[in-house]
Amino acid sequence: MEFDLENPLTSSEDEQHGWGSISALFAAEADHMISTVGLIDLSSRRDAVSLVLQAQFDCNLDPFVAYLAINYIDRFLSKRKIPREKPWIIQLLSIACLSLASKMRKTNLMLADFQGKEGFIFDAQTIQRMELLVLGTLDWRMRSVTPFSFLRFFISFFSPAQPPLLQALKAHATQILLKAQNEIKMLEFKPSVVAASSLLSAAYEIFPIQFPAFRAAVSSCNFVDEDKLWECSIVIGAATVTATDGCDDSSGMGVASSPETPVTVLGRQSSSSESETAVGSSSDGRELKKRRTTSTLHASCDHSG
Numbered sequence: 140m141e142f143d144l145e146n147p148l149t150s151s152e153d154e155q156h157g158w159g160s161i162s163a164l165f166a167a168e169a170d171h172m173i174s175t176v177g178l179i180d181l182s183s184r185r186d187a188v189s190l191v192l193q194a195q196f197d198c199n200l201d202p203f204v205a206y207l208a209i210n211y212i213d214r215f216l217s218k219r220k221i222p223r224e225k226p227w228i229i230q231l232l233s234i235a236c237l238s239l240a241s242k243m244r245k246t247n248l249m250l251a252d253f254q255g256k257e258g259f260i261f262d263a264q265t266i267q268r269m270e271l272l273v274l275g276t277l278d279w280r281m282r283s284v285t286p287f288s289f290l291r292f293f294i295s296f297f298s299p300a301q302p303p304l305l306q307a308l309k310a311h312a313t314q315i316l317l318k319a320q321n322e323i324k325m326l327e328f329k330p331s332v333v334a335a336s337s338l339l340s341a342a343y344e345i346f347p348i349q350f351p352a353f354r355a356a357v358s359s360c361n362f363v364d365e366d367k368l369w370e371c372s373i374v375i376g377a378a379t380v381t382a383t384d385g386c387d388d389s390s391g392m393g394v395a396s397s398p399e400t401p402v403t404v405l406g407r408q409s410s411s412s413e414s415e416t417a418v419g420s421s422s423d424g425r426e427l428k429k430r431r432t433t434s435t436l437h438a439s440c441d442h443s444g
Contacts, residue, residue, distance in 0.1 A: 141243075141244055141245040142207075142243040142244055142245075142281070142282060144203055144206070144207065144283075144285050144287040144288065145287050145288060145290065145291060146288070147164075147282045147283060147284045147285070147288050148163065148164060148167060148282070148284070161292050164284065164288060164289070164292075165331060165362050167284055168284045168288075168289075168329050168330050168331055169329070170284075171280075171283055171284040171285075171330065172326075172329060172330075173213060173214060173217045173326050174217075175217045175218075176217065176323065176326045176327055178216075178217055178220075179213065179216045179217050179323065179326075180216060180220060180221065181323065182223075183216055183220075183221045183229055184212065184213065184216055184323060186226070186229045187209075187212045187216070187229050187232055187233045187236075188209055188212065188321060190229070190230060190233040190234075191205050191208050191209055191212070191233050191236070191237060192205060194233070194237055198248065198249060200237075200241075200246070200248070201244060201246050202317055203244060203287075204237065204240045204241050204244050204246050204248070205237075205240070206285070206287075206316075206317060206320060207240035207243060207244065207283065207285075208233070208236040208237045208239070208240040209236075209320055210283045210285060211236040211239060211240060211273060211277065211281070211283075212232060212233065212236050213323075213326060214276075214277050214283075215232065215236070215273055215276050215277065218276050219276055219440040220440070221440060222440075227259045228440065230259055230261075231259075231261055231265065231266070231269050232269065232273070234250055234254065234261065234266055234269070235266055235269035235270045235272075235273050236273060237250070238250060238266060238270060239270055239273060239274070239281065243281055243282075250266065272440065276440075284330055285330050286316050286330045286331070286333040286334035286337060287313070287316065287334070288330060288334070289330060289331045289334035289335070290309055290312060290313070290334050290337075290338065292331075292334075293331075293334055293335050293338050293357055293360075294308060294309055294338065296353060296356035296357050296360070297338075297342065297346075297349065297353050297356075298349065298352060298353070298356075299349075304346065307345060308338065308341055308342060308345070308346065309338075311341035311344065311345055312334075312337040312338045312340070312341040313337075315337040315340050315341055315375065315379055316333070316334075316337045318378065318379050319333075319337070319374075319375045319378040319379055321378065322374060322375075322377075322378035324374045324378075325371075325374060325375065325378065327374075328367060328370070328371045328374075329367070331362060331363070332363065332364065332367050332368055332371045333371055333375070335357050335360075335363055335368055335371075336368060336371040336372045336375045337375060338353075338357070339353070339354055339357060339368075339372060340372065340375060340376060340379070342354075
């Protein structure tokens with residue numbers, strides 16, 4: 140069955156144990172957060188995410204496949220370090236995570252087409268070994284709880300509940316989430332907080348009249364920490380503006396974004412802060428060469444402390 144990011148805990152076994160309830164989803168999200176964000180090597184992440192986004196553009200991938208692949212990359216890099224003297228592992232990791240994400244989403248992915256544009260070519264056995272390493276590192280927990288898992292819940296707070304309006308709100312929030320994933324600071328917040336912040340940003344941009352009531356309803360939710368919601372709104376606003384200003388057509392996620400965010404109406408005075416850009420362009424001019432890795436990948440990817 141295709142993995143639906145909006146229903147990560149839905150399966151016959153989960154339903155038997157009552158995992159389908161929204162309270163169970165909020166309870167489970169903490170287990171899917173990265174507690175060691177500071178251990179992620181920014182350079183490795185930047186290169187890996189850049190490769191995934193390039194593959195999305197070159198292969199016309201489902202954006203949710205790319206999103207899920209980056210989720211796997213972040214979780215992997217929070218537990219293992221990539222040796223700087225072995226940059227080819229970054230490409231192999233990106234390919235393996237894309238492959239796993241496409242399998243979860245039941246999407247065909249032509250890895251051969253993508254590999255031909257990069258500096259190394261890996262055979263199927265090498266990619267499979269890397270997939271197994273990723274699976275083991277992530278404890279085989281591939282049904283990630285992401286912000287998309289909470290969109291439906293928070294959209295229910297929006298009024299009027301007219302299908303066209305709700306669909307537009309969800310679509311705009313989805314684009315915000317896809318763009319904001321590039322910012323590593325987003326990993327510091329619970330998926331539910333990120334979801335609520337993206338919907339508030341979307342409502343502020345396209346439904347300014349309904350925004351105050353929507354903000355009040357979301358802020359009063361027992362599952363939401365209003366301070367974290369405000370902090371996340373600052374980060375998500377800066378991330379989407381940066382993505383819009385700095386992206387080109389290769390990102391495949393170009394969406395107009397207002398420089399103003401819900402932060403200005405959350406009743407607090409925000410201060411601007413610089414954030415490191417988590418995604419950059421990969422270096423050009425790599426010489427194409429075929430390389431088969433015969434050494435053990437476990438030895439190359441050290442566990443983080």
